[in-house]
Amino acid sequence: MPISENDIAKVAQLAHLELPDEELKIFVPQITEIVSYVEQLKELDTRNVEPALGGLTPEGERTESSRPDEVIACLGQRTALAEAPAAAEGHFRVPKVLT
Amino acid sequence: MFRESIEFSIKAAEELNDTLNAFLQIDRKGALQRADELEGSTRGELAGLAVAVKDNICVKGLQTSCGSKILGAYHPPYNATVIERLQNAGAVIIGKTNCDEFAMGSSNENSAFGPVRNPWDTSKVPGGSSGGSAAAVAAGIVPVALGSDTGGSVRQPASLCGVLGLKPTYGRNSRYGLVAFASSLDQVGIFARKTEDVARVLTVIAGRDKHDATTADVPVPDYQKGLNGDLKGVRIGFPNALFGKGLDVEVSAAVKQAVQVYQELGAEIVEVDLPHASYAIAVYYIIATAEASSNLARFDGVRYGFRAEDAAELRQMYRKTREEGFGPEVKRRIMLGTYVLSAGYYDAYYRKAQQVRTLIKNDFINAFKVCDAIITPTAPTPAFPIGEKVDDPLAMYLNDIYTVTANLAGVPGLSVPCGLSTERLPIGFQLLGPYWSEPILLKLANEYERVRPFTDRPKVNADRN
Numbered sequence: 001m002p003i004s005e006n007d008i009a010k011v012a013q014l015a016h017l018e019l020p021d022e023e024l025k026i027f028v029p030q031i032t033e034i035v036s037y038v039e040q041l042k043e044l045d046t047r048n049v050e051p052a053l054g055g056l057t058p059e060g061e062r063t064e065s066s067r068p069d070e071v072i073a074c075l076g077q078r079t080a081l082a083e084a085p086a087a088a089e090g091h092f093r094v095p096k097v098l099t
Numbered sequence: 100m101f102r103e104s105i106e107f108s109i110k111a112a113e114e115l116n117d118t119l120n121a122f123l124q125i126d127r128k129g130a131l132q133r134a135d136e137l138e139g140s141t142r143g144e145l146a147g148l149a150v151a152v153k154d155n156i157c158v159k160g161l162q163t164s165c166g167s168k169i170l171g172a173y174h175p176p177y178n179a180t181v182i183e184r185l186q187n188a189g190a191v192i193i194g195k196t197n198c199d200e201f202a203m204g205s206s207n208e209n210s211a212f213g214p215v216r217n218p219w220d221t222s223k224v225p226g227g228s229s230g231g232s233a234a235a236v237a238a239g240i241v242p243v244a245l246g247s248d249t250g251g252s253v254r255q256p257a258s259l260c261g262v263l264g265l266k267p268t269y270g271r272n273s274r275y276g277l278v279a280f281a282s283s284l285d286q287v288g289i290f291a292r293k294t295e296d297v298a299r300v301l302t303v304i305a306g307r308d309k310h311d312a313t314t315a316d317v318p319v320p321d322y323q324k325g326l327n328g329d330l331k332g333v334r335i336g337f338p339n340a341l342f343g344k345g346l347d348v349e350v351s352a353a354v355k356q357a358v359q360v361y362q363e364l365g366a367e368i369v370e371v372d373l374p375h376a377s378y379a380i381a382v383y384y385i386i387a388t389a390e391a392s393s394n395l396a397r398f399d400g401v402r403y404g405f406r407a408e409d410a411a412e413l414r415q416m417y418r419k420t421r422e423e424g425f426g427p428e429v430k431r432r433i434m435l436g437t438y439v440l441s442a443g444y445y446d447a448y449y450r451k452a453q454q455v456r457t458l459i460k461n462d463f464i465n466a467f468k469v470c471d472a473i474i475t476p477t478a479p480t481p482a483f484p485i486g487e488k489v490d491d492p493l494a495m496y497l498n499d500i501y502t503v504t505a506n507l508a509g510v511p512g513l514s515v516p517c518g519l520s521t522e523r524l525p526i527g528f529q530l531l532g533p534y535w536s537e538p539i540l541l542k543l544a545n546e547y548e549r550v551r552p553f554t555d556r557p558k559v560n561a562d563r564n
Binding site: 007008011042044052056057097099 | 173174176177268269270283307309312313314315316317375378380381382384385392396399400401402403404405406410411412413414415416417418419421422425427430431433434435437438439441448450451452453454455456457458460492493496507509534535
């Protein structure tokens with residue numbers, strides 16, 4: 001299926017990427033080529049095949065991963081905010097949400 | 100005594116970095132302090148072992164950039180579980196190694212901080228994505244390094260740099276503190292020049308971790324035990340169909356030579372077929388990009404890392420931050436992943452890929468009914484020139500043809516150096532085994548090392564060990 005610049009622009013929007021036109025022009029043929037390469041999977045009849053849920057081993061699937069519902073120590077406000085590009089009053093600061 | 104060997108590694112890392120660009124951060128002060136603390140204290144299994152760590156694995160106190168501008172000099176407030184275990188055993192982290200951005204690449208050219216150079220020939224790539232770790236071990240800077248392997252990112256650079264590289268069974272090592280790329284494929288792996296070192300590090304870092312629900316509750320043996328012993332009765336599968344089109348003749352000859360060596364050591368060689376292997380790259384680049392598009396959604400300029408300036412409102416800030424922060428390959432994969440998951444395409448691409456993944460997994464289950472391990476090349480060619488494939492993403496993806504199947508099926512894989520090309524570039528073979536078969540893979544590698552030790556050293560070399 002042909003992929004247009006419009007399709008890629010729409011995908012970029014879904015992925016929260018602001019692609020300039022020159023990047024869009026490079027990506028369209030590259031993504032078209034990769035998508036047409038992966039289309040080869042259509043040759044295979046998979047009507048009766050269950051999809052794999054990850055590369056999990058039988059032992060991994062049997063492993064009990066639940067834990068008691070108990071309060072445990074967490075990072076804490078100061079540590080959690082230490083790497084934030086903008087923090088204020090114990091919160092993450094962001095630009096205006098409603099415009 | 101510890102101080103001396105750690106000082107050696109740090110000095111070598113510093114001196115060779117202008118040439119190799121293998122390290123993004125070298126922790127001279129911290130590592131020497133740690134070496135001093137170890138003197139006289141209770142010595143762990145890895146006391147004084149210098150280790151380099153790929154820059155997508157969190158080490159408290161050091162940066163974690165993932166080779167990306169979007170994280171920049173992010174300092175994680177915690178250690179990855181594998182790091183916690185290494186340090187508790189007395190290992191000393193000497194620095195963080197360069198890699199393809201978010202581990203996406205097969206040549207290390209996708210790092211925001213410049214490519215790593217291959218110590219055997221600095222005009223060639225070291226492989227990727229864990230190229231800095233592979234180069235650091237190959238050049239003799241450290242005996243051991245950690246990397247991550249999502250589609251071959253430990254085994255392929257190991258092969259291109261002439262060292263051992265292990266990707267364990269999915270769920271063997273904890274992924275807690277490994278920055279997620281494709282969660283159902285990622286595993287922390289080990290680089291070393293000696294099989295024994297791979298074994299002793301795996302013994303320390305492997306096992307169940309309550310912080311990672313995908314680690315399996317499977318006992319961890321002492322992998323150093325059982326490294327020696329004859330190979331009589333061991334059946335090695337030879338998938339003849341994988342030795343055809345696209346495989347370099349010198350690589351093919353070197354791997355077949357290794358098969359011969361195993362036969363002489365008493366192993367039985369049996370023909371096996373992996374009928375869906377040729378579909379693995381297509382499956383991989385759907386599943387890996389789909390998972391990446393979801394995992395990398397967290398990089399939005401709010402909680403850590405880089406934020407673009409001058410955004411008038413929140414959505415624009417997200418978009419500008421991601422546009423300016425991510426490099427081209429990461430954007431390409433996020434876009435592909437978003438595309439294959441988008442409404443109307445999910446069944447045609449993602450579901451279909453997961454079904455073919457089942458077929459690939461079943462290929463291995465069937466093959467391992469008649470053999471204990473499978474031998475293949477690790478990479479289709481020796482190291483290629485820097486710049487050769489940067490404009491052709493699909494050609495770059497095809498480098499992973501022999502390695503991605505192990506990640507899709509969850510089985511372990513180990514790359515073993517087995518010779519040099521006429522251009523004096525390393526060649527490696529890959530051993531694949533059933534789930535939890537690391538002991539047999541390590542034994543096979545160790546026996547090979549005993550009779551065919553890989554003693555050649557690269558041009559760029561720290562000149563010890």
